[in-house]
Amino acid sequence: MVRSGRRRVTLYDYGFFSFDSKADFLHRSEEFWNPDKTRFWQDAGVDLVIDRREGYLFWDMAGRRLIDLHLNGGTYNLGHRNPELIAVLEQAMGRFDIGNHHFPALARTALAEALVETCTPNMRRVIYGAGGGEATDIAIKTARHTRQRRKIVSIRKGYHGHTGLAVAAGDDRFSTLFLSDRPDEFVQVPFNDLAAMEEALRGGDVAGVVIETIPATYGFPLPEPGYLQAVKGLCERYGALYIADEVQTGLMRTGEMWGIAKAGIEPDIMIVGKGITGGMYPIACTVVSEECSAWLKEDGFGHISTGGGAELGCIVALKVLEICGRPEVRSMVHYIAERFRAGLMAIQETYPDWLVGIRQDGVVMGLEFDHPQGAKLVMRRLYENGVWAIFSTLDPRVLQFKPGILLSPDLVDEILDRAAVAIGQALADVATAPREAVSA
Numbered sequence: 001m002v003r004s005g006r007r008r009v010t011l012y013d014y015g016f017f018s019f020d021s022k023a024d025f026l027h028r029s030e031e032f033w034n035p036d037k038t039r040f041w042q043d044a045g046v047d048l049v050i051d052r053r054e055g056y057l058f059w060d061m062a063g064r065r066l067i068d069l070h071l072n073g074g075t076y077n078l079g080h081r082n083p084e085l086i087a088v089l090e091q092a093m094g095r096f097d098i099g100n101h102h103f104p105a106l107a108r109t110a111l112a113e114a115l116v117e118t119c120t121p122n123m124r125r126v127i128y129g130a131g132g133g134e135a136t137d138i139a140i141k142t143a144r145h146t147r148q149r150r151k152i153v154s155i156r157k158g159y160h161g162h163t164g165l166a167v168a169a170g171d172d173r174f175s176t177l178f179l180s181d182r183p184d185e186f187v188q189v190p191f192n193d194l195a196a197m198e199e200a201l202r203g204g205d206v207a208g209v210v211i212e213t214i215p216a217t218y219g220f221p222l223p224e225p226g227y228l229q230a231v232k233g234l235c236e237r238y239g240a241l242y243i244a245d246e247v248q249t250g251l252m253r254t255g256e257m258w259g260i261a262k263a264g265i266e267p268d269i270m271i272v273g274k275g276i277t278g279g280m281y282p283i284a285c286t287v288v289s290e291e292c293s294a295w296l297k298e299d300g301f302g303h304i305s306t307g308g309g310a311e312l313g314c315i316v317a318l319k320v321l322e323i324c325g326r327p328e329v330r331s332m333v334h335y336i337a338e339r340f341r342a343g344l345m346a347i348q349e350t351y352p353d354w355l356v357g358i359r360q361d362g363v364v365m366g367l368e369f370d371h372p373q374g375a376k377l378v379m380r381r382l383y384e385n386g387v388w389a390i391f392s393t394l395d396p397r398v399l400q401f402k403p404g405i406l407l408s409p410d411l412v413d414e415i416l417d418r419a420a421v422a423i424g425q426a427l428a429d430v431a432t433a434p435r436e437a438v439s440a
C-alpha cells in the first residue's frame, strides 16, 4: 500500500492509497497532477472529488450524494459500474488481456462484425483506437488517404478530442495552446451555415468534413432541418468524405442506435468512443466504408496503437451493443426523453426569460440560459442541490443536460424536482454574477 499522507491518522484509506483529508488530497492533486484544473473547480464552487460510484449516482469523497447528469460525456450512458459490464469484464479477464495489436485478434474481429451490423449498410470495417481523439485522427488520416487531399473542414466550436489531428480540427480554444491551429489544412465554418460550408468545399480540395451530429461542447445546438443532409449532398458534389462524430450522439442517446442514421445519412466514416465501453475498459472505433478501407488493404500497419481496440474493451463493447439494442431499452429512452421534455417545459413556463431554450433530441439535451455565464450559475446551484451537470465549454450559456438511457422514472422525477429549485436559485444569482468569458 502506498501511503500518501505523512501523519499516522488517515481518514481516507482507499486500500490502494490514502489521504489524510479532502484538503490534503486537493493539495496533492495540485502538486502532482494538474494545478490549473484542480483550482478551476474550487474557484467555480464545485469542490467535487468523485469517490464511490454506482448506477447514475456517485458520492463526493466527503460523502455527499450526487446524481450524474454529465456522464463524462456519455461514457456512463449505461450507468457507473454497470453490473452486466462488470460481470462480462471479470469473465473476460479469465482468458483475455489487451491482446497483441499486430495480429488478427478474436475479440477485435468479433466486435468489428457486431458494430458494422448496427451501422448504415455502407459501413464495412472498424479501425481501433484507445480514445475518441485517436479515433478522430484515424478518421482524418483515412479521409486523406482515400481522397489524396490534405484539407479538412470542421465546425467552429466543434470538438473531436485533443490528439494531433483532432485538436487541429477543433476550436481555437484548444488548438492554439500547442500551436496546432493550421488554417491552410484545417478550415472551420459556422454550424448550420450551408453557404459557408459550400464556400469551404467549392475548391474541390477537401478530403473530408468532420462534424458532430449534434455538437456537444458547443451546447448541443440542433442541426436545422435538412442541414446535415445538405452537408452530405455538398460533400458528394465536391468529392469530400462525410465523417460523422457520433461520440456523444451514438448508442441510443437520440433514441436510435446512431444519431446520423436517424438523420437518414450514410456517413463515409463514423467515430465512436466513450460509452462504447461504459467507462469500464476504454477503446474507441472508427467505422469506415468499403471505399475508405483502401489503406487497410494496401498497408495494414498504416495505423498502430498498442492499447487501441484492447480485447478486454472489445468484449465489454459487445455487451454494450447488446444492451443498447434491446427493445425495452429503446422504449425506455423514448419514455425518459418524453418525461424530461414535459418536466423541463414546465420549468420553462415558470422562468421563460431565464431558461430561454431547451435543445433536445432523445436524451441529448442542452438548456440555454439568458446570461453569458448562465450555465455556470445553474451548474453550481445544481451541484449544491445534489445533481452534477456541466456547462458547455464553448458556450457557457448552455448547460449540458445528459441523462443516462437506463434511468428509473423515480430518478427522472427527482432530477426534475432538484433542477426546478436550482434553476430558480441561479436566477437570483444573476444580478451579482460576472459576465466575463469563461476559461475552462
Ligand SMILES: Cc1ncc(COP(=O)(O)O)c(C=O)c1O
Pocket (backbone or CB within 6 Å): 073, 130, 131, 132, 133, 134, 136, 159, 160, 161, 162, 212, 216, 217, 245, 246, 247, 248, 273, 274, 284
Ligand atoms: C464529440 C466528441 N468527439 C471526440 C471526443 C474525444 O474523445 P476522447 O476524450 O476519448 O479522446 C469527445 C470527448 O469529449 C467528444 O465529445
